[in-house]
Amino acid sequence: xxxxxxxxxxxxxxxxxxxxxxxxxxxxxxxxxxxxxxxxxxxxxxxxxxxxxxxxxxxxxxxxxxxxxxxxxxxxxxxxxxxxxxxxxxxxxxxxxxxxxxxxxxxxxxxxxxxxxxxxxxxxxxxxxxxxxxxxxxxxxxxxxxxxxxxxxxxxxxxxxxxxxx
Amino acid sequence: xxxxxxxxxxxxxxxxxxxxxxxxxxxxxxxxxxxxxxxxxxxxxxxxxxxxxxxxxxxxxxxxxxxxxxxxxxxxxxxxxxxxxxxxxxxxxxxxxxxxxxxxxxxxxxxxxxxxxxxxxxxxxxxxxxxxxxxxxxxxxxxxxxx
Numbered sequence: 470x471x472x473x474x475x476x477x478x479x480x481x482x483x484x485x486x487x488x489x490x491x492x493x494x495x496x497x498x499x500x501x502x503x504x505x506x507x508x509x510x511x512x513x514x515x516x517x518x519x520x521x522x523x524x525x526x527x528x529x530x531x532x533x534x535x536x537x538x539x540x541x542x543x544x545x546x547x548x549x550x551x552x553x554x555x556x557x558x559x560x561x562x563x564x565x566x567x568x569x570x571x572x573x574x575x576x577x578x579x580x581x582x583x584x585x586x587x588x589x590x591x592x593x594x595x596x597x598x599x600x601x602x603x604x605x606x607x608x609x610x611x612x613x614x615x616x617x618x619x620x621x622x623x624x625x626x627x628x629x630x631x632x633x634x635x
Numbered sequence: 636x637x638x639x640x641x642x643x644x645x646x647x648x649x650x651x652x653x654x655x656x657x658x659x660x661x662x663x664x665x666x667x668x669x670x671x672x673x674x675x676x677x678x679x680x681x682x683x684x685x686x687x688x689x690x691x692x693x694x695x696x697x698x699x700x701x702x703x704x705x706x707x708x709x710x711x712x713x714x715x716x717x718x719x720x721x722x723x724x725x726x727x728x729x730x731x732x733x734x735x736x737x738x739x740x741x742x743x744x745x746x747x748x749x750x751x752x753x754x755x756x757x758x759x760x761x762x763x764x765x766x767x768x769x770x771x772x773x774x775x776x777x778x779x780x781x782x
Binding site for chain 2: 514516566567600604607608609611613617
């Protein structure tokens with residue numbers, strides 16, 4: 470007799486149905502049941518932010534969210550930031566400015582940065598403001614400099630203002 | 636064949652809590668010809684921040700031959716909030732013996748921040764701490780000695 474539950478999640482704009490143990494981590498549901506391996510397990514204890522996804526617009530550590538808690542939520546993963554093959558302004562800025570080295574923190578950084586830019590509504594956040602917003606996403610490679618530069622560059626770019634939400 | 640680096644930091648020390656904040660980092664590196672400026676600067680920025688972590692936050696604790704603080708919860712590495720803007724200058728002098736005039740950059744950036752931070756703390760407080768990381772406890776200890 471299975472103790473699994475059937476859950477419906479809206480992931481990157483699509484309704485997805487999964488049958489999983491109720492306390493399975495959202496991170497594992499995304500990676501294993503939905504094949505969305507963009508979110509990474511950096512620590513498994515909510516410290517590093519490599520597993521960050523947007524849940525109803527807020528960047529959260531998916532390693533800390535039990536599947537049942539995500540029922541009915543609107544989830545956006547790194548795979549959902551681009552529109553088809555068109556990268557978001559943030560993604561393009563990271564490429565242009567060298568904001569990624571090994572890339573493990575990058576999905577989480579982009580998720581948290583996209584929440585920040587949406588909150589800013591077209592305003593360019595200050596350097597300290599970006600650093601504080603990203604404080605929950607650890608990076609060991611870059612020293613954060615080019616990540617912060619990329620986030621502010623994306624905020625400045627016309628494409629971001631045109632796109633509105635990203 | 637040697638690569639060279641210099642680093643200056645500006646710090647602010649809280650004499651009540653023993654906390655040190657790094658306000659600014661400026662570093663100059665001579666790594667020969669810089670083949671890829673963005674990647675090279677990125678490597679330096681990353682190494683500088685690792686060095687700042689070593690200087691102020693990262694303390695490996697051992698117990699019975701094992702690392703006691705082996706999680707990110709208890710081994711503290713710098714966040715973006717702990718990290719100031721970093722100014723990287725390249726002193727570019729082509730080196731005959733290297734490919735396209737390049738030398739090496741990999742591990743060099745980590746060597747300079749900790750001595751710079753200790754020197755800056757000494758400049759700010761008059762106390763030269765002899766162990767890193769200069770945790771709040773260690774700085775408060777140093778401040779309470781030889782008044």
